[in-house]
Amino acid sequence: MPHKPGNIAEVVSNFKCNADSSWFKAYGSGHINDTFFLKNLSVGGPHYLLQRINHHIFPRVDQLMHNMHRVITHLKQKVEAAGGDPFKEALTLIPTHTNQYYYQDSMGSYWRMLYFLDGARSYDIVTTNRQAFEGGKAFGKFQAMLADLQASELYEVIPEFHNIRHRLSQLNHAIAKGTPERLKQVSPELEVVRQYAMEMQYFQQPGQVAALPQRVIHNDTKFNNVLLNSRDEAQCVIDLETVMPGYVAYDFGDAIRTIINKAAEDEADLENIQLNMPLFEAYTKGYLKEAAGFLTEAEVLSLIKGVLLLPFLQSVRFLTDHINGDIYYKIHFEGHNLQRARAQFRLFQLLHGNADVLHQIILNEYIKCKGLLR
Ligand code: ADP
Ligand code: GN1
Numbered sequence: 001m002p003h004k005p006g007n008i009a010e011v012v013s014n015f016k017c018n019a020d021s022s023w024f025k026a027y028g029s030g031h032i033n034d035t036f037f038l039k040n041l042s043v044g045g046p047h048y049l050l051q052r053i054n055h056h057i058f059p060r061v062d063q064l065m066h067n068m069h070r071v072i073t074h075l076k077q078k079v080e081a082a083g084g085d086p087f088k089e090a091l092t093l094i095p096t097h098t099n100q101y102y103y104q105d106s107m108g109s110y111w112r113m114l115y116f117l118d119g120a121r122s123y124d125i126v127t128t129n130r131q132a133f134e135g136g137k138a139f140g141k142f143q144a145m146l147a148d149l150q151a152s153e154l155y156e157v158i159p160e161f162h163n164i165r166h167r168l169s170q171l172n173h174a175i176a177k178g179t180p181e182r183l184k185q186v187s188p189e190l191e192v193v194r195q196y197a198m199e200m201q202y203f204q205q206p207g208q209v210a211a212l213p214q215r216v217i218h219n220d221t222k223f224n225n226v227l228l229n230s231r232d233e234a235q236c237v238i239d240l241e242t243v244m245p246g247y248v249a250y251d252f253g254d255a256i257r258t259i260i261n262k263a264a265e266d267e268a269d270l271e272n273i274q275l276n277m278p279l280f281e282a283y284t285k286g287y288l289k290e291a292a293g294f295l296t297e298a299e300v301l302s303l304i305k306g307v308l309l310l311p312f313l314q315s316v317r318f319l320t321d322h323i324n325g326d327i328y329y330k331i332h333f334e335g336h337n338l339q340r341a342r343a344q345f346r347l348f349q350l351l352h353g354n355a356d357v358l359h360q361i362i363l364n365e366y367i368k369c370k371g372l373l374r
């Protein structure tokens with residue numbers, strides 16, 4: 001549960017909005033920021049989401065909000081050009097009275113405000129092929145719409161975000177300072193890290209660096225970062241604070257991490273972590289329907305590497321935070337980060353064991369989308 005703000009009226013009064021500050025409720029299940037839902041004072045007016053930005057993790061809130069605004073402006077133009085509704089299919093940031101997209105309150109916290117997209121919803125766990133297919137379409141279209149936005153227009157707000165070498169080096173720093181108790185707890189997990197560390201550095205190999213284009217990607221494609229409408233059709237990709245340059249396979253892999261897993265990201269009973277292949281196939285179909293047109297063949301071949309890397313990288317990050325004493329992610333109980341890390345390692349191992357089958361599914365879908373058999 002987020003820490004409830006005591007000064008909501010001050011914050012709300014600084015945005016150009018018609019929000020009722022007398023009542024609000026905590027919203028969403030994110031690990032970093034705090035999100036609150038606020039009603040419009042007028043009946044029928046759009047409701048709002050107010051988000052307190054974690055500025056320990058995003059120290060340059062100005063750069064972060066520049067990125068979000070830049071990306072949203074670009075997406076709105078694309079949606080409009082395609083005849084869509086830019087207020088439904090893209091996020092809308094509410095400015096402050098001084099025309100900024102964030103406000104620093106008298107207690108030092110940073111805030112942003114968005115229109116709440118009514119009638120749309122996100123899912124932490126995917127259950128139907130339709131949801132997976134539509135999610136794939138949403139993230140594929142998102143990448144396609146951003147394919148002509150220059151990566152150099154965006155700041156790298158968290159450097160080396162999905163660079164596994166960097167994440168492994170953070171893990172090594174944590175190990176060097178970790179308490180004997182926590183280090184003893186994680187020794188089986190550290191063994192898994194050692195076993196796969198080299199293999200996971202695929203995207204750092206010079207041949208791949210030369211072959212794979214850096215594009216503007218989302219960098220946090222958990223399934224709960226896409227909103228589906230009441231008919232479970234893709235409506236809008238949300239949570240745009242990590243949109244930065246990267247490889248498309250990172251987004252594909254991070255989405256698959258939450259789609260293919262029958263259990264939650266932090267499942268305690270590892271036996272419940274199983275692969276749902278039909279959901280994988282449905283997501284891949286939706287994604288490639290939108291993305292096959294702009295992806296290079298090297299990128300298509302790299303997608304499976306992203307599928308393996310992302311759960312591994314997330315495990316390394318959760319494990320690092322556990323050893324560090326839980327300073328990055330919100331936790332809901334003692335040992336939560338370790339439980340998350342263990343669940344993600346299990347998922348990684350299952351994916352690794354099925355990599356050939358998964359790769360073949362990707363290739364078959366790609367061939368169909370490109371009509372290469374005709
Ligand atoms: P976090 O970084 O904490 O994950 P998000 O921006 O993803 O924050 O927001 C948390 C949750 O709030 C989302 O999973 C989604 O359910 C909901 N949400 C976010 N933005 C909107 C929006 N504009 N309209 C409706 N719901 C939203
Ligand atoms: C964090 O805020 P949230 O829950 O959308 C994290 C992501 C991780 C994710 C794991 C800025 O995202 O990178 O993939 O948790 N965000 C940041 O669930 O570190």
Ligand code: MG
Binds near residue numbers: 224225239
């Ligand atoms: Mg989110």
